[in-house]
Amino acid sequence: MIAVSVCLTYPVQFYVPFSIVEEYIKKKYSDSWLKQRVIEYVARIGIVLLTFFFAELIPHLGLFISLVGSLAGACLALVFPAIIDTICEYDGRFWEIHYVLIVFRNFCFFILGILGLVVGTALSIRDIVNAFE
Secondary structure, three states: OHHHHHHHHHHHHHHHHHHHHHHHHHHHOOOOHHHHHHHHHHHHHHHHHHHHHHHHHOOOHHHHHHHHHHHHHHHHHHHHHHHHHHHHHOOOOOOOHHHHHHHHHHHHHHHHHHHHHHHHHHHHHHHHHHHOO
16 A cells, blocks of 8 residues: 555655756757657656666665654744744744744744754664664
8 A cells, every 4th residue: 555655655755856858858849749748758657767776776764764754844844933933923022922932932842842953863874884884
């Protein structure tokens, strides 16, 4: 079931990047509709094959994905939303109890996110070093 879901949702990841490539193809090959379609399909297949080649050629790829996830995941899930919420909720009255509670809550999320980022990154780097020894 997981394999089916991966196969069916894998092209969704390329929707935005390929829309950029598609605009270039349309501009460069505007003279022939058939040539546009052929190059578009070749480019789509090429991009997918490129990701498969990277997955096969990079040793211990899961460890590097874990490193990127620990760096970006904590920031995207806890740190950035806390900062953005604090900025958006500010209306000039800093010492009102409502805003103080929001700042306290967001500060707790911020600290938790930084802690997760540091610990996750350190553990991922340790695992990468151990894998390549």
